[in-house]
Amino acid sequence: MTTFLTLAVLVLVAIAIWQLTKIFELSQLKTAKYQIATDSDNKNNGYMLFAFLVFIYGITIFSFWKYGKFLLPEAGSAHGEEYDYLMLVSFIIIFIVQTITQALLHYFGYKYRGKEGQKALFYADNDRLEFIWTIIPVIVLAGLILWGLYTWTNIMDVNDEDDPLIVELYAQQFNWTARYGGADNVLGGANVRMIDIDKANVLGLDESDSYAADDVIVKELHLPVGRKVNFKMRSQDVLHSAYMPHFRAQMNCVPGMITQFSFTPIHTTEEMRSNPDIMEKVKRTNKIRAEKSENSGEVLDPWQFDYILLCNKICGKSHYNMQMKIVVETEEEYNEWMKGQSTFAETVMKDDSNPTASVGE
Numbered sequence: 001m002t003t004f005l006t007l008a009v010l011v012l013v014a015i016a017i018w019q020l021t022k023i024f025e026l027s028q029l030k031t032a033k034y035q036i037a038t039d040s041d042n043k044n045n046g047y048m049l050f051a052f053l054v055f056i057y058g059i060t061i062f063s064f065w066k067y068g069k070f071l072l073p074e075a076g077s078a079h080g081e082e083y084d085y086l087m088l089v090s091f092i093i094i095f096i097v098q099t100i101t102q103a104l105l106h107y108f109g110y111k112y113r114g115k116e117g118q119k120a121l122f123y124a125d126n127d128r129l130e131f132i133w134t135i136i137p138v139i140v141l142a143g144l145i146l147w148g149l150y151t152w153t154n155i156m157d158v159n160d161e162d163d164p165l166i167v168e169l170y171a172q173q174f175n176w177t178a179r180y181g182g183a184d185n186v187l188g189g190a191n192v193r194m195i196d197i198d199k200a201n202v203l204g205l206d207e208s209d210s211y212a213a214d215d216v217i218v219k220e221l222h223l224p225v226g227r228k229v230n231f232k233m234r235s236q237d238v239l240h241s242a243y244m245p246h247f248r249a250q251m252n253c254v255p256g257m258i259t260q261f262s263f264t265p266i267h268t269t270e271e272m273r274s275n276p277d278i279m280e281k282v283k284r285t286n287k288i289r290a291e292k293s294e295n296s297g298e299v300l301d302p303w304q305f306d307y308i309l310l311c312n313k314i315c316g317k318s319h320y321n322m323q324m325k326i327v328v329e330t331e332e333e334y335n336e337w338m339k340g341q342s343t344f345a346e347t348v349m350k351d352d353s354n355p356t357a358s359v360g361e
């Protein structure tokens with residue numbers, strides 16, 4: 001309380017001094033003259049506009065050079081290429097327009113600076129000029145928006161065409177679990193109310209649902225290259241967001257409902273590892289890791305690229321580490337891996353007297 005009062009007194013004293021200074025200034029009749037900018041002041045300000053323009057351009061070029069490498073590499077999904085192209089075109093248009101308009105803005109600021117005895121021209125309007133500067137942005141923006149809407153609709157259209165692989169992504173604080181539909185490619189019913197920790201039924205699968213028996217639950221997501229995947233997202237506790245940056249995919253996981261996203265992986269993990277941008281990034285990262293190991297004494301293993309599923313909603317204290325590795329591989333490799341996984345029936349329903357235990361065998 002004393003601190004608060006002291007602060008309040010200090011602030012009030014400061015305001016009082018400020019007001020006193022103002023009154024003192026006003027009482028000096030000659031002061032007014034010094035407040036008017038001279039021609040040389042205006043000229044100097046005009047030059048400073050040019051200096052600022054050079055600064056803007058300079059920092060733009062610097063950012064491209066210095067931070068360009070932090071952008072995501074080539075997209076690993078079919079729709080990602082289209083998405084990146086749309087973004088590239090938008091950026092190029094914005095870049096060109098801003099480069100030109102900034103130059104004009106600063107140049108005219110300099111050209112029409114204040115001059116002694118010069119009065120500003122009163123210019124009410126010019127229909128033709130207004131028409132031009134309205135119609136050009138209208139056409140460009142309408143084009144971009146329509147193209148964007150078309151792309152968005154295509155990306156967000158989750159359908160069952162082309163025999164997609166059905167995968168559930170299950171989010172909880174703070175990890176991911178994936179579930180495949182199994183041999184029938186149909187996910188069994190599930191609900192958080194059916195979670196049975198004693199039986200390790202962590203996803204709350206409905207044991208009486210015959211579709212659930214052959215479901216495969218994993219902690220590392222494997223996807224065959226070139227096959228469409230339909231993801232069904234669930235959350236156990238709070239809002240999470242399934243974010244797969246290399247596939248340009250993100251979808252919220254909302255407790256109590258199933259959200260969806262669909263994409264087709266087009267490059268295997270191996271192919272992605274030989275992508276020049278990725279190789280460069282791996283080299284850079286491992287250099288930093290090697291330096292850190294040297295300095296701290298703690299040995300850090302070299303990192304290699306993997307696709308990743310991250311959580312992109314701040315969902316709690318370990319949100320930053322909520323991730324799952326994704327492996328994109330050839331169809332044969334995928335089938336081989338899938339053979340080694342056990343089904344829900346094998347892991348959970350096995351010891352149960354439930355008559356549906358044998359379903360799906």
Ligand SMILES: [Cu+2]
Binds near residue numbers: 315
């Ligand atoms: Cu999360």
